Amino acid sequence: MPRNNRTARGSRKAKPETPEAELRLEAVRNSIAREVVKGLNVYTVQNVSGNAPDSKSWVCPHCHVEIKAGTPHVVAYDAVRGIETRRHFHTSCFKSFQGTLL
Numbered sequence: 005m006p007r008n009n010r011t012a013r014g015s016r017k018a019k020p021e022t023p024e025a026e027l028r029l030e031a032v033r034n035s036i037a038r039e040v041v042k043g044l045n046v047y048t049v050q051n052v053s054g055n056a057p058d059s060k061s062w063v064c065p066h067c068h069v070e071i072k073a074g075t076p077h078v079v080a081y082d083a084v085r086g087i088e089t090r091r092h093f094h095t096s097c098f099k100s101f102q103g104t105l106l
Contacts, residue, residue, distance in 0.1 A: 039083055042102055046083040049098070052076065062092035066101045069094070081105065 037050040054076045062071040071077050071092055078098040081090040082105050089105045 040080075045104055047080045047105070048083045049078055049080045051095070052079055052092075064094050064097050065091050065105070066093055066097035066103075 037048050040047050040049045054074045056073075059073045061073050062077070063069070064071055064077075071094060076095065078093045078095050079090060080093060080098060081087050085105075091105050093101060
C-alpha cells in the first residue's frame with residue numbers, strides 16, 4: 005500500500021501571528037561607532053541623539069558655541085590615543101573639522 009506523506013487537513017496547528025518589531029534606523033545609526041579619517045588622524049565617531057535624560061551641555065571645540073541639552077550632535081575621539089580625547093561637536097562643525105583633538 006502506498007504511503008501518504010501529507011498531513012490531514014485541520015490537524016496542523018496554525019502559527020500565531022506575531023507582529024514584527026519596527027526597525028528604527030535612526031536608533032541603529034546613533035548606536036554605531038564608526039572610524040573617520042581626517043588628514044593623518046583616525047577618529048572614532050558616534051552620533052548622539054540628544055535625548056539622554058541628563059541635562060549636560062557641551063562646548064563645541066570647533067566653533068566654541070554651547071551644545072545645549074537635547075541637541076543632536078557628534079562625539080569624536082582619537083582612535084589611537086583613546087577615549088580620554090573625547091570631544092562633543094555640532095554635526096556640521098565636525099564635517100568641516102580638520103585639526104587634532106587636544
